[in-house]
Amino acid sequence: MSSRDIIESYALEIVSRARSIQKRCENLSAGYYASEAPKDLAKTIEYICYNLSKAVITIFNTTPFEGGDDNLDSPYLLNLTDRLIQILGQDVRYIEAAKIENLPWSIIPSFQNLARSLFPNFQIMIRPEWEYNYSVDLSDLRTTYQNYLTEFSDYLPNDFDKEISSLLKNPFFLITFPSLEKKNILLHPLLGHELGHLFADKYLNKDRKDKFANDINDIIEVITEKQLKDAPLPEGDLFRAPFKTHNMELALNFWVRGLEELLSDIVGAILFGPAAIFACLELAIQQGIDIMPSENNSFYPPWRMRIREVLKIIDNYGEGYFPLRNSNFSPTQRDKINKRYENIKQFTGTKKDIDLLTENPIRKIAYEHVATHIETGVNFLLNDCKLKDHLIKATVLYKNLPHLIERLVNDIPPNAIENSIEERENASLVEIINSSWFYKISWADVVFNQDGNFVEETYSKRNRVNNLTLKAIEYAELAKEYDEESK
Amino acid sequence: MSVLTQEDIKKCFNERDFSKRLIVTPLLNPSESIGCSSVEVRLGNQFVLMRRQSFTHLDIAENASNSQKSFEKYQQRVITKYKEPFVLHPHQLVISSTLEYISLPERLMAYIIGKSTWGRMGLIVATAFKIDPGFKGSITLEIINEGEVPILLYPGIFIAQLVLHEVTSSTKYNGKYDCPIGPEFPKFTPSKDWSFWTPKKST
Numbered sequence: 184m185s186s187r188d189i190i191e192s193y194a195l196e197i198v199s200r201a202r203s204i205q206k207r208c209e210n211l212s213a214g215y216y217a218s219e220a221p222k223d224l225a226k227t228i229e230y231i232c233y234n235l236s237k238a239v240i241t242i243f244n245t246t247p248f249e250g251g252d253d254n255l256d257s258p259y260l261l262n263l264t265d266r267l268i269q270i271l272g273q274d275v276r277y278i279e280a281a282k283i284e285n286l287p288w289s290i291i292p293s294f295q296n297l298a299r300s301l302f303p304n305f306q307i308m309i310r311p312e313w314e315y316n317y318s319v320d321l322s323d324l325r326t327t328y329q330n331y332l333t334e335f336s337d338y339l340p341n342d343f344d345k346e347i348s349s350l351l352k353n354p355f356f357l358i359t360f361p362s363l364e365k366k367n368i369l370l371h372p373l374l375g376h377e378l379g380h381l382f383a384d385k386y387l388n389k390d391r392k393d394k395f396a397n398d399i400n401d402i403i404e405v406i407t408e409k410q411l412k413d414a415p416l417p418e419g420d421l422f423r424a425p426f427k428t429h430n431m432e433l434a435l436n437f438w439v440r441g442l443e444e445l446l447s448d449i450v451g452a453i454l455f456g457p458a459a460i461f462a463c464l465e466l467a468i469q470q471g472i473d474i475m476p477s478e479n480n481s482f483y484p485p486w487r488m489r490i491r492e493v494l495k496i497i498d499n500y501g502e503g504y505f506p507l508r509n510s511n512f513s514p515t516q517r518d519k520i521n522k523r524y525e526n527i528k529q530f531t532g533t534k535k536d537i538d539l540l541t542e543n544p545i546r547k548i549a550y551e552h553v554a555t556h557i558e559t560g561v562n563f564l565l566n567d568c569k570l571k572d573h574l575i576k577a578t579v580l581y582k583n584l585p586h587l588i589e590r591l592v593n594d595i596p597p598n599a600i601e602n603s604i605e606e607r608e609n610a611s612l613v614e615i616i617n618s619s620w621f622y623k624i625s626w627a628d629v630v631f632n633q634d635g636n637f638v639e640e641t642y643s644k645r646n647r648v649n650n651l652t653l654k655a656i657e658y659a660e661l662a663k664e665y666d667e668e669s670k
Numbered sequence: 671m672s673v674l675t676q677e678d679i680k681k682c683f684n685e686r687d688f689s690k691r692l693i694v695t696p697l698l699n700p701s702e703s704i705g706c707s708s709v710e711v712r713l714g715n716q717f718v719l720m721r722r723q724s725f726t727h728l729d730i731a732e733n734a735s736n737s738q739k740s741f742e743k744y745q746q747r748v749i750t751k752y753k754e755p756f757v758l759h760p761h762q763l764v765i766s767s768t769l770e771y772i773s774l775p776e777r778l779m780a781y782i783i784g785k786s787t788w789g790r791m792g793l794i795v796a797t798a799f800k801i802d803p804g805f806k807g808s809i810t811l812e813i814i815n816e817g818e819v820p821i822l823l824y825p826g827i828f829i830a831q832l833v834l835h836e837v838t839s840s841t842k843y844n845g846k847y848d849c850p851i852g853p854e855f856p857k858f859t860p861s862k863d864w865s866f867w868t869p870k871k872s873t
Contacts, residue, residue, distance in 0.1 A: 215749060283749045593688040594806045594849050595773050596695065603684040604700045647849050654771060654851040661752065662696045669699070 190261070194243045197265045201236035204272050205229050211278045217291035220308035220355070221281040224324070227350040228271050228278075231328060235271075238338035239264055260334070267331050274324075277357060280310045287365050289657030293612045294371075296660070297454070298378055301573075305381070306353045309374070311362040317466075319377040321384050323354035356381065368652045369620055372455035372462040379450025382568045383443045386560055395438055396431065399548055403430050406544045430545055437549030440482035445553065446560045448489050452496040453564065456575045457504055458616045460493045460527065461624070473536050476546065484553075485539070491531035492557065503577040511585035512621075519625040575613055583610060587618035596651045598658035609659045609666070619652040674778075674834040676706050682778065682834070692834070693773035708831035711782070712769035714808060715825035716852040717748045717756055719764055730858055731868035742855055755822035758793075758815040767808040767853040769826060776804045776840040780832045782811070788829065792817025795830050804843030807850040 208229035212222050239261065246258040291309060298307045329347060332339065340346070358377045364370050407427040416422045451459040467486035476482040497504055505524040507517045541547040565571040587597035587610055597618045600608040610618070623645070630641050674682065682692035683704075694709055703710045725744035750756050758764055774780060779802055784795030794814045801809060811830065815821050823829075846857040 284747060288749055589688055595693050596771055598695060601695065604680060643848065650849065650851045658696045662698060665698050
């Protein structure tokens, strides 16, 4: 067997791999999904694989084979095709995971509508993952695919790019949530944070990054010099420059990641109001309040700081959320909510995180700059990104909340304000989620009884609230659509 | 125990106190839903089917919790989007539920009855049709196509009707179904004389 024969059978395997993915995507596009996004992605991958398998044949036939039988180097493009097909194969998992039964499907239409109102020209797909992670992939998948395929332009149909753009009509982004929390609807305001990343990414443009690097250049120089003072290194830039570069990169990571997360949290708070802060707190408890940003934790800012900033938004723009004085809430509800608020206020009032941040001089300087950018960032979000229109004031939110909570108290989904048959007003996503949070806070501290036993009824109640909330979101969206069509 | 008429039903819907109020939500089109002596309810979008190819039999004489586990193990839940049909083939049984969530006050009970239009097409809806006072949740519907041709079921269509009765005295719901929001498989609870009626287990 000659080397050409071996490479020929390699080509067979590449074609087979492409066709397997093609087939899988064909099957998947016939599945049930909560939105069109997974089907669009399946059709796109199927189309790319179909054309790549054809490209393999052309590439093989047009490549001159040089060298003797001892040369087993396969042609570069053939290898590249194989690698690309394997990457596309990995992406199939996004579609498989997004099947309707794997998602909190009843909230997807509401969430998609929210995302569409913020980014009318983006397509956003939500998928679960067993890794405990809420995240967004900031690289647009459509552009990524188009970039991958530029090297193959000679081997693909002339209208290939046009076809991709007709399958994925808009930039395509993936938002991930932990499978484990599928039904834990009260945590899902965190998806608002993920949408926030798309705004934060806009804020952290090249000009701002360059300006930051420029502003801290001198101080990083001083810090590096201080670090190297006693180091047994020869004088001169050859040995010292890499340390400065490293410190510069570190500062940039602290600053960028800090602002990214804080601004995204702020977006979550703008979109979901108090529910955002309660959801953040649940995640913070899992992860630790004062964990310092580092390479090990992808430079996440400490939760104490994050919640402090969210609280500022709630307090500064909510116009009187807390303390809760509205007499339409029951005294117990007011009492429990206010206690939760006081707790949050108290622990964010402690500056332990800031003290810890200043222990490292690079972290310190980066976070001083983070602090100066928060206000500009909030203005950017409210005005440039037009999020001002999404701000929910306390008077508006609290108008319907007592009625919705009353429904939950009576084990009825909080999907609408229904005082009589003739009087029905659909509740909004934000009202529903907040009503469930306010309701849950009013009893969820009774987890162990006096004997220290786990109170099963509290556990059942927790699950019941999640179910009723999921149902309420589905109902409200359906009724909204029904009312609009019936007009 | 008389049947509630349209006027009575409206009064129950308009009751101020939630615990006394009849709730059928979402009530998308009240004038169409509330009939002269019933409330029409719609088909939900969740369906439970049996994976027949791997399910051997159902024997409730086996340990009740075991038989329930195996029953659940072989079920397949299908969720369809609104405006998309669910195809029910001849002689196929599917478990679904009402689209609406219902809350009956403690002074009302109800019967759920399939709409005769469907019945005439061979579609049998809801065979276990009594709903106790105080029940809250979506009502599970057992649907069978007894006709000869497949029937396309669209979530949201009116499928059955609730006939409401006032009970002579209030009573609390103490059933097994805790505010279901979709179709639920049966929960077997052995009666006290269970062992008398079922074969003795060899030790």
